[in-house]
Amino acid sequence: MGTKKAADNTARKSRYFEYEAIVRDTYQELKKAYDEIKESYAEMIFRFALMAEYKDEATGTHLVRIADYSTEIAKALKLPKKDIYYLRYASPMHDIGKLVIPDAILKKESGLTPEEREIVKKHTTLGSEVFKGTRSPILKVAKLISLTHHERWDGTGYPQGLKGRQIPLFGRIIALADVFDALTTKRPYKEAYGFDEAIEMVKHESGTHFDPDIVNAFLKRKERIRMIWQATKDIESFVAEK
Amino acid sequence: MQISVKEKNGVDICYIKGEINIDTSSQLKKVFGEFIVKKSRKILLNFKDVEYIDSLGIATLVGLMKSLREIQGTMFLCNLSAKLGPVFGITKMDRVLRIFETEEEALREFYGY
Numbered sequence: 001m002g003t004k005k006a007a008d009n010t011a012r013k014s015r016y017f018e019y020e021a022i023v024r025d026t027y028q029e030l031k032k033a034y035d036e037i038k039e040s041y042a043e044m045i046f047r048f049a050l051m052a053e054y055k056d057e058a059t060g061t062h063l064v065r066i067a068d069y070s071t072e073i074a075k076a077l078k079l080p081k082k083d084i085y086y087l088r089y090a091s092p093m094h095d096i097g098k099l100v101i102p103d104a105i106l107k108k109e110s111g112l113t114p115e116e117r118e119i120v121k122k123h124t125t126l127g128s129e130v131f132k133g134t135r136s137p138i139l140k141v142a143k144l145i146s147l148t149h150h151e152r153w154d155g156t157g158y159p160q161g162l163k164g165r166q167i168p169l170f171g172r173i174i175a176l177a178d179v180f181d182a183l184t185t186k187r188p189y190k191e192a193y194g195f196d197e198a199i200e201m202v203k204h205e206s207g208t209h210f211d212p213d214i215v216n217a218f219l220k221r222k223e224r225i226r227m228i229w230q231a232t233k234d235i236e237s238f239v240a241e242k
Numbered sequence: 243m244q245i246s247v248k249e250k251n252g253v254d255i256c257y258i259k260g261e262i263n264i265d266t267s268s269q270l271k272k273v274f275g276e277f278i279v280k281k282s283r284k285i286l287l288n289f290k291d292v293e294y295i296d297s298l299g300i301a302t303l304v305g306l307m308k309s310l311r312e313i314q315g316t317m318f319l320c321n322l323s324a325k326l327g328p329v330f331g332i333t334k335m336d337r338v339l340r341i342f343e344t345e346e347e348a349l350r351e352f353y354g355y
Binding site for chain 1: 294300305324338
């Protein structure tokens with residue numbers, strides 16, 4: 001009897017180890033597949049954003065700076081880690097709507113007609129349309145910032161003319177990061193402002209264009225913002241000289 | 243961020259784990275500084291476990307490449323994850339830095355076979 005029981009136990013144990021191995025292998029396979037999907041998802045987000053960027057300017061470092069500047073502002077505002085993560089991955093998509101704006105208008109070096117200006121403004125609503133109905137948290141943030149990054153604190157922005165805290169927080173953050181980057185970047189129709197000069201311009205627009213709390217958060221991190229600005233300048237000049 | 247260095251037939255392989263960002267890039271800069279002091283001329287960065295890299299992180303790689311240029315050294319990168327690929331593309335770093343899929347491929351290039 002005792003021997004039979006021991007044999008049964010051994011058989012049970014070996015079956016258990018067999019099942020355990022199957023579960024472990026299946027888990028590993030699923031995890032690998034999940035990681036691959038997650039990886040390609042993050043990759044596509046950036047590539048997608050880059051398409052819009054290629055239409056508008058020669059360098060993609062703008063996207064890197066937008067992600068880094070908005071991360072700094074979010075950290076200074078002590079936003080939850082999850083929100084910082086969403087903002088970091090969603091922020092490069094703020095101009096995705098430009099994909100559907102004709103090049104002839106987007107790349108025009110001289111002044112735009114009032115009609116053309118209205119068409120450019122549509123990149124906000126068109127961008128948010130792209131993400132309509134999404135269930136992904138990152139893409140929901142992308143939808144929000146596409147729509148609201150040209151709103152102004154005083155209500156004179158577009159497309160909805162939202163005012164103050166009616167503008168979603170993420171939109172208010174990207175508004176500052178985007179304008180600051182535009183100021184410090186050379187464009188076909190303008191020279192770049194220096195770092196300190198651009199900081200002064202942002203300060204000047206506190207309470208009119210920008211949320212004063214976000215301006216304060218940005219200024220709190222001024223030296224880190226300078227580090228990011230300098231880092232991308234270093235990268236650009238290194239790549240250009242090679 | 244965790245960094246460990248292993249030497250393999252004259253190549254210093256640097257394994258980096260975590261995020262290379264504005265807060266952590268100084269750690270990496272320190273390790274890179276040691277490479278230059280001991281005149282390492284063959285450096286391979288294994289990015290298998292790098293989760294994210296920001297502008298400061300990329301600028302740190304640029305700093306090492308500049309220093310290596312002065313001592314006729316070479317730096318390669320391997321195991322870059324798909325999600326980090328575009329960052330190297332948009333900054334055009336993929337044009338100035340050779341990126342290999344595996345450590346073996348990069349080492350083969352260093353050894354010249």
